[in-house]
Amino acid sequence: MNAFEQFRAFIRPTLARWRRARRQRRLPRFVQLGYFCEIHPSVKFSGTAAIVIGDWVRIRAHGELLGPIVIGARTRMNRDVYLRPNTTIGRDVKIAAFVRILTDHHPIRTVGHRLGPVSYEPVVIEDGAWIGAGSIILPGLRIGRGAIVGAGSVVTHDVPPDTVWAGNPARMLRQLEPLRAVPEELFGTGARARLRPPPGFE
Numbered sequence: 001m002n003a004f005e006q007f008r009a010f011i012r013p014t015l016a017r018w019r020r021a022r023r024q025r026r027l028p029r030f031v032q033l034g035y036f037c038e039i040h041p042s043v044k045f046s047g048t049a050a051i052v053i054g055d056w057v058r059i060r061a062h063g064e065l066l067g068p069i070v071i072g073a074r075t076r077m078n079r080d081v082y083l084r085p086n087t088t089i090g091r092d093v094k095i096a097a098f099v100r101i102l103t104d105h106h107p108i109r110t111v112g113h114r115l116g117p118v119s120y121e122p123v124v125i126e127d128g129a130w131i132g133a134g135s136i137i138l139p140g141l142r143i144g145r146g147a148i149v150g151a152g153s154v155v156t157h158d159v160p161p162d163t164v165w166a167g168n169p170a171r172m173l174r175q176l177e178p179l180r181a182v183p184e185e186l187f188g189t190g191a192r193a194r195l196r197p198p199p200g201f202e
Helices: 003-025
Strands: 031-033 044-046 051-053 064-066 069-071 087-089 123-125 163-167 170-175
Parallel strands (some): 044 064, 087 123
Antiparallel strands (some): 163 170
């Protein structure tokens, strides 16, 4: 390792920590931000419950997130995405514009009015899934690893891994070949992670 490489190995983690701290200061205290994230200034974080965001996450304009929420590394969200409490999103998930992930559940009353007290049924989106534009995911569901939900779908049932679902209500269209895992050592972790993910993960 030459002198320049030694200097770069020393200075890059320091710069990464400084940039992360600068971005973190712009966010509410309950948001925990990873390294190399891009969060548009118009994104709204609501409530006081923890929102944990992994490395290299990108969230485009006008999204709204209400914690508790966990978002895995390298996940990408396009504009106007809306996430409700108790949402867990894995790594390398792609979420297109205007997607709504709803966790609010109300029992039906029999006296006075029909709307019962709210509870938040968890939604889990596993690694590598792709959610098409304008889709709605209803409470208590799991989107399997590597699954695809077509644009404009309303998901009312669990989606198995490596399948394509679309429609209102969404139904299975076809099976896909299994999504292969990428070794995490390609990415690194924390301040010593790569400046950018490898090709194909942008």
